Amino acid sequence: MKIDLHEKVAIITGSTEGIGLGAAKQLAQCGAKVIVNGRTEQKVTQAxxxxxxxxxxxxxxxxxxxxxxxxxxxxxxxxxxAADILVNNLGIYGTQDFFDTDDDTWQQYYDVNVMSAVRLSRHYAPAMVENSWGRILYVASESALNIPGDMIHYGVSKTALLGLSRGLAKRLAGSGVTVNAVLPGPTLSEGAQAFLAQSAEENGISIEEAGVKFVMENRPSSVIQRMATVEEVASMITYTCSTLASATTGSALRVDGGVVDFIM
Incomplete structure (x- = not known):
C-alpha cells in the first residue's frame, strides 16, 4: 500500500508541534505540498x-x-x-471545574476549536467540489464521546466537531470530497510530556512510564494501556487524507487506544 500525494496541497492548522507537526511530516513524506500553521513566525519557522x-x-x-x-x-x-487537503488540527485543552468555567472561557474554546474549522472549511470546500476531489479532516478527541467531568468545556467543543464533520459530509455527498473526524486518545505529544514530567520525576520513572500510569489511573478502559505516539495518530490522519480512503466519509475514526468502551 503506497500513499502518493504529489501535486496535492495540504494545510494543517496548529501544526507547529504535536499531532499537527507529526501529520505535516507524514503528508510531506507522501509528496504533498505542506503548509504548516501556528500563531507566531518563530514557531512556524521552527516547524x-x-x-x-x-x-x-x-x-x-x-x-x-x-x-x-x-x-x-x-x-x-x-x-x-486553495487546497486539496485541510486538516483542522488546531485546538486547546485544559482542566477546569464546570462551575468555575466562565462565559469567556467557553467562548475561547468555541472560537479556537470549532469556529476556526468552520471558517476554513467554508472557504476551501467549494474549490474541492469543483475539482471533484478533496479531503477535509477534523481532529477531535475521544473526549467528544467520553466527556471528562473535569473538562466539560473541552469535550463539548470536540463533540461539536463530530456534528460538523458528519453534517458537512452529507452536504458534500457525491462530490468526491470526503469529510471525516479523527478521535485521538491520550497521546504522548510535547504538551503531554511536559504535563507528565513532574510525575515522572517524583516517581523516578520515564516519561513513557508516567504516561502508562496516567492512562491506567485516568483512562482505565484503554486497551493498549499506554499513551499513543504522535506518529500513530498521524498515520490515521495521513491515510484518511489519501486517495486510498475514497470510500471513508462522514466517519468518526477512533485512534484512542480503545478508551471509548463500545463496539462502533
Missing part, C-alpha cells in the same frame, strides 16, 4: 525546519496566523487561496 529535517526535499512552507479569529483565518486564506 518548517523540522519538516525539512525529517523529509528530504520536502515542499513545505508556513503561515503565521491566529485562527481563533476571522481575521486570522482570512490571513491564511489570502496566503493559500
Amino acid at each position: 518548517v525546519d523540522a519538516v525539512k529535517q525529517a523529509v528530504a526535499n520536502a515542499d513545505v512552507s508556513g503561515v503565521a496566523a491566529d485562527l481563533s479569529t476571522a481575521e486570522g483565518c482570512n490571513k491564511l486564506i489570502e496566503a493559500v487561496p
